[in-house]
Amino acid sequence: MxxxxxxxxxxxxxxxxxxxxxxxxxxxxxKMMAEGFRAEGIAGLDRIKQDExxxxxxxxxxxxxxxxxxxxxxxxxxxxxxxxxxxDGKYIGDWKSGEAIAQSxxxxxxxxxxxxxxxxxxxxxHEINKKExxxxxxxxxLWNYGKNRGYSQEVLVYTWNRINNSKxxxxxxxxxxxxxxxxxTQEQMQDxxxxxxxxxxxxxx
Amino acid sequence: MKLPFHNSMQTHFRLLVKFxxxxxxxxxxxxxxxxxxxxxxxxxxxxxADGNPSELYEDAGAELWKKPAGPKNATLEKxxxxxxxxxxxxxxxxxxxxxxxxxxxxxxxxxxxxxxxTLQGISAQEIIEAPFQxxxxxxxxxxxxxxxxxxxxxxxxxxxxxxxxxxxxxxxKRAFYFQGGPMDFxxxxxxxxxxxxxxxxxxxxxxxxxxAAAGWGSWPAYRVSSGQFxxxxxxxxxxxxxxxxxxxxxGSDLLTAVSMYMAVNANGGTMQTPGLKR
Numbered sequence: 001m002x003x004x005x006x007x008x009x010x011x012x013x014x015x016x017x018x019x020x021x022x023x024x025x026x027x028x029x030x031k032m033m034a035e036g037f038r039a040e041g042i043a044g045l046d047r048i049k050q051d052e053x054x055x056x057x058x059x060x061x062x063x064x065x066x067x068x069x070x071x072x073x074x075x076x077x078x079x080x081x082x083x084x085x086x087x088d089g090k091y092i093g094d095w096k097s098g099e100a101i102a103q104s105x106x107x108x109x110x111x112x113x114x115x116x117x118x119x120x121x122x123x124x125x126h127e128i129n130k131k132e133x134x135x136x137x138x139x140x141x142l143w144n145y146g147k148n149r150g151y152s153q154e155v156l157v158y159t160w161n162r163i164n165n166s167k168x169x170x171x172x173x174x175x176x177x178x179x180x181x182x183x184x185t186q187e188q189m190q191d192x193x194x195x196x197x198x199x200x201x202x203x204x205x
Numbered sequence: 206m207k208l209p210f211h212n213s214m215q216t217h218f219r220l221l222v223k224f225x226x227x228x229x230x231x232x233x234x235x236x237x238x239x240x241x242x243x244x245x246x247x248x249x250x251x252x253x254a255d256g257n258p259s260e261l262y263e264d265a266g267a268e269l270w271k272k273p274a275g276p277k278n279a280t281l282e283k284x285x286x287x288x289x290x291x292x293x294x295x296x297x298x299x300x301x302x303x304x305x306x307x308x309x310x311x312x313x314x315x316x317x318x319x320x321x322x323t324l325q326g327i328s329a330q331e332i333i334e335a336p337f338q339x340x341x342x343x344x345x346x347x348x349x350x351x352x353x354x355x356x357x358x359x360x361x362x363x364x365x366x367x368x369x370x371x372x373x374x375x376x377x378k379r380a381f382y383f384q385g386g387p388m389d390f391x392x393x394x395x396x397x398x399x400x401x402x403x404x405x406x407x408x409x410x411x412x413x414x415x416x417a418a419a420g421w422g423s424w425p426a427y428r429v430s431s432g433q434f435x436x437x438x439x440x441x442x443x444x445x446x447x448x449x450x451x452x453x454x455x456g457s458d459l460l461t462a463v464s465m466y467m468a469v470n471a472n473g474g475t476m477q478t479p480g481l482k483r
Binding site: 053 | 382387
């Protein structure tokens with residue numbers, strides 16, 4: 001019995017030509033990636049060392065399987081657990097500053113410096129204030145964000161979490177994890193929150 | 206009798222006039238940017254179609270091709286881009302491809318590195334390390350412009366028959382979907398579905414035939430915004446910069462594989478090279 005099991009295990013893992021081809025393909029891919037990049041400025045090689053989330057989301061075929069759906073929930077839990085609520089308990093900052101942060105797409109490239117103030121790049125993908133006609137459409141429109149959803153504590157916390165770590169709700173969301181990777185400071189995130197959820201913000205008029 | 210210097214000055218002047226007219230149109234267009242950017246750019250392209258500034262690079266490339274250079278003081282006229290030594294016409298429409306002499310799949314730029322190093326004795330490493338738009342990379346820009354112009358209007362026809370070609374395609378596909386960096390981006394984040402934009406910039410879906418043909422088929426290109434000719438190597442370099450990745454190494458198998466993925470997806474489309482971009 002044991003021998004049989006061992007044998008089938010060996011066939012499955014070691015001698016299965018498909019599995020072997022996959023292992024060799026993986027090795028070739030790793031080699032290509034390792035030899036394909038060099039560090040430049042603030043963009044070090046650590047940036048192509050993937051975390052669980054990135055690894056999972058790099059395989060679109062796997063995501064759509066039953067196993068993938070279960071894994072996605074696990075990934076979301078990991079990301080949810082990493083979110084920190086604002087240390088000063090404040091969710092809403094200054095919407096004017098939030099607008100400037102939403103406009104700026106600067107930061108974190110190898111042509112930026114370590115002390116470059118990052119932008120949120122929000123308009124790259126979202127419609128926010130309708131007055132800004134140059135907006136992208138990778139993400140949903142955020143016009144009237146607070147007006148449509150209300151200003152409850154629940155909405156505040158959800159939005160805070162979503163800006164911090166969008167992957168807590170959708171494992172392979174296209175949105176960067178602004179809090180998780182310290183792309184934005186706590187204060188900047190409070191200001192972006194205000195742009196969306198201050199009743200005075202032009203977004204909610 | 207031909208006076209090459211005079212001719213080139215005339216070309217300069219002709220282009221300058223077109224640019225002044227064209228930039229006026231572009232500035233006028235900003236007020237109605239949202240609805241008609243694409244239209245205006247299309248008009249601009251049409252107007253400049255018989256005078257793409259890439260011509261200047263192409264002319265320089267044609268000269269470089271025939272000019273003895275490097276430690277071996279040799280020309281590139283025996284360079285084999287896949288269709289036989291010295292054959293330029295249609296060559297880039299069938300790249301990347303497998304080359305038996307290097308036992309590798311190569312794209313246009315990595316193949317030109319091979320030619321410059323084997324035929325002329327120029328250091329491959331020096332080409333790879335040269336900063337963009339300068340020195341040996343400037344020569345590369347010109348050579349690329351020369352070669353791709355000779356594939357203008359040709360059908361994109363990239364083979365996956367050789368096992369290494371098939372493999373390069375699969376490796377490129379995996380790289381295309383590889384997420385990394387502090388923003389979790391992959392190529393697919395922006396170029397994996399239809400009808401997407403960053404700000405007002407339309408993003409071709411490079412996973413579809415039509416999108417890949419539009420994207421792959423219109424690079425290398427002259428960029429009006431920077432006033433520079435950009436090879437595919439530089440285009441992909443800037444993509445990875447904006448992806449917040451580390452620096453992709455010029456001429457690497459990685460860039461060839463990503464190119465292979467786009468080029469094969471684009472098969473059946475038409476090379477519109479050199480392109481003209483904002």
